[in-house]
Amino acid sequence: MSYQSELYQQVILDHNKNPRNFRELTDGTHSCDGKNPLCGDEMTIYLNINDDGIIDDISFQGSGCAISKSSTSMMTTNLKGKSVDEARVMFEEFHKMILGEFDPETQEHHLGKLTIFMGVREFPSRTKCATLPWHTLACALDKKQETSTED
Ligand code: ZN
Numbered sequence: 001m002s003y004q005s006e007l008y009q010q011v012i013l014d015h016n017k018n019p020r021n022f023r024e025l026t027d028g029t030h031s032c033d034g035k036n037p038l039c040g041d042e043m044t045i046y047l048n049i050n051d052d053g054i055i056d057d058i059s060f061q062g063s064g065c066a067i068s069k070s071s072t073s074m075m076t077t078n079l080k081g082k083s084v085d086e087a088r089v090m091f092e093e094f095h096k097m098i099l100g101e102f103d104p105e106t107q108e109h110h111l112g113k114l115t116i117f118m119g120v121r122e123f124p125s126r127t128k129c130a131t132l133p134w135h136t137l138a139c140a141l142d143k144k145q146e147t148s149t150e151d
Contacts, residue, residue, distance in 0.1 A: 090110050
């Protein structure tokens with residue numbers, strides 16, 4: 001196994017076992033329910049965005065496979081303190097990276113440790129598990145109630 005995919009496995013296992021920010025935000029400003037019917041992943045993303053457009057707090061609840069859970073957990077830790085504009089740029093980059101249209105190894109990016117999810121490219125049937133939290137985030141930012149990867 002390559003170093004990259006070994007790291008990928010470790011991070012997935014860690015965040016699946018100990019998901020970060022796994023709780024409901026009762027005083028949040030935005031939320032959305034996301035579903036990935038292909039795998040059965042279901043989650044709610046909660047955000048608290050302040051008047052300056054900064055993500056003060058972000059959390060999630062739900063059930064799903066190890067990839068969706070760890071991807072969501074990693075997303076929340078990386079987005080706290082970021083602006084909504086930065087979050088949208090990261091969504092764009094993450095999505096394109098998973099689809100293989102963006103290469104963070106050669107192109108400038110804002111993804112930080114999220115680049116380990118490049119490993120999911122080796123499992124094409126699981127890409128929607130990795131991108132579900134990001135679609136759900138975009139849905140919450142757009143003030144919609146729910147989204148599905150089948151849309
Ligand atoms: Zn899944």
